[in-house]
Amino acid sequence: MTFTPELARAQFSALSQRHNDKPVIFFDGPGGSQVSQTVLEKMTDYLGKYNANLGGHYFSSHKTTEVMNQARESVRAFLNAPSPDNIVFGMNMTSLTFHLSRIISRNWQAGDEIIVTALDHYANVSSWQQAAADKQVIVHQIPLESADCSLNAARLCERITAKTRLVAVSYASNVTGSIADIKTITEAAHRVGAQVYVDAVHYAPHNLIDVQALGCDFLVCSAYKFFGPHIGMAYIAPQWLQHLQPYKVEPATDIGPGRFETGTQSFEGLAGVTAAIDYLAQWGTSGAPLRQRLQESFAGYHQHEESLCRYFLQRLQHIDTIQLYGSPFADTQRRTPTFALTFKEHAPEQVARRLGQHNICVGSGHFYALGLIQQLGLQDSGGVLRVGMMHYNTQQEIDMLFEVLASAG
Numbered sequence: 001m002t003f004t005p006e007l008a009r010a011q012f013s014a015l016s017q018r019h020n021d022k023p024v025i026f027f028d029g030p031g032g033s034q035v036s037q038t039v040l041e042k043m044t045d046y047l048g049k050y051n052a053n054l055g056g057h058y059f060s061s062h063k064t065t066e067v068m069n070q071a072r073e074s075v076r077a078f079l080n081a082p083s084p085d086n087i088v089f090g091m092n093m094t095s096l097t098f099h100l101s102r103i104i105s106r107n108w109q110a111g112d113e114i115i116v117t118a119l120d121h122y123a124n125v126s127s128w129q130q131a132a133a134d135k136q137v138i139v140h141q142i143p144l145e146s147a148d149c150s151l152n153a154a155r156l157c158e159r160i161t162a163k164t165r166l167v168a169v170s171y172a173s174n175v176t177g178s179i180a181d182i183k184t185i186t187e188a189a190h191r192v193g194a195q196v197y198v199d200a201v202h203y204a205p206h207n208l209i210d211v212q213a214l215g216c217d218f219l220v221c222s223a224y225k226f227f228g229p230h231i232g233m234a235y236i237a238p239q240w241l242q243h244l245q246p247y248k249v250e251p252a253t254d255i256g257p258g259r260f261e262t263g264t265q266s267f268e269g270l271a272g273v274t275a276a277i278d279y280l281a282q283w284g285t286s287g288a289p290l291r292q293r294l295q296e297s298f299a300g301y302h303q304h305e306e307s308l309c310r311y312f313l314q315r316l317q318h319i320d321t322i323q324l325y326g327s328p329f330a331d332t333q334r335r336t337p338t339f340a341l342t343f344k345e346h347a348p349e350q351v352a353r354r355l356g357q358h359n360i361c362v363g364s365g366h367f368y369a370l371g372l373i374q375q376l377g378l379q380d381s382g383g384v385l386r387v388g389m390m391h392y393n394t395q396q397e398i399d400m401l402f403e404v405l406a407s408a409g
Helices: 005-009 037-049 059-079 093-107 126-135 153-158 182-191 256-260 267-281 290-316 348-357 370-375 395-408
Strands: 087-090 113-117 138-142 164-170 195-199 218-222 232-236 322-325 338-343 363-365 384-388
Touching (some): 059 087, 059 267, 093 126, 093 218, 182 195, 338 348
Parallel strands (some): 113 138, 113 164, 195 218
Antiparallel strands (some): 087 232, 363 384
């Protein structure tokens, strides 16, 4: 079956609803995507029939074990991890990162150095800054390229020295959509024995991740950004799976990914994670391995999202009262279809409210990318308006957006 946005949209009840007798348009995907019907059904089915914990000698506990194991295998294929054992689950990316930052930093020494960037959501900055403060470790924050809000990988690599213990970097900006060169950064870090921790939350819905090709030590993302439930997940490279010393309750397992997972997991959420990845893979060759089906499906997403990006940028060129922060080119290798905007006559929040009155869902503010907003000098003027598109969005929705923007003056 060939991907089309129409076939995708039919699987999301949220997209066909009406609010105040008007259609709705979701351009808030970077803050959280809509959820497919199959995800809802799988989560409800688990809760309605099998709600239990692990380790029991009865059918619903056995089913719960199957749900967790299947979720690990699905995420393994989604990230191309070597093994399901490399996949760790948690409440969300932010909670997981704070948890893992304490584990990873356990052996840091005063005078060590780490690198963060102004591209990142501060879940991947504050966590490391605070861990560094606990250990008297020096933090270097790499600024963005002002022209297109991109991260200059060569500039970052110049700051890597023998004292560097970790580089924390986003795969793609949740504000401007700018994509970073993770492989180059990882290779430079590994030459001095430093670890690389990648925030792929914004990247995951738009491009298929390959942790083995990247060579990174850790990578985190969240299912609610790729059409699933509020579950965070982390990839931990094989060499660190047993080497790190987690903070855990004494009776909990000390083998495999479970040693990093504190407390009872959201098993209904894990059922939803598997369903979300199955949704993403549905446009691939029937009967083919999951990874292949994901690759084929994402090829369709790329083509459609690039067309949306190109169309949006073409429409934007004709309005001189709106400023774009980020790449002006519709290239899925350089950006996602996520756009940061400011306006000559209005604050971003005013425009967001106006759009919201027309059921066009967008956000405004800093989006927790504080370094980016501060570097752009926008922290005192309300940040930016963010328009973020997913593969279920359409050119007609873009037209409706610009009609309201034009009427707003």
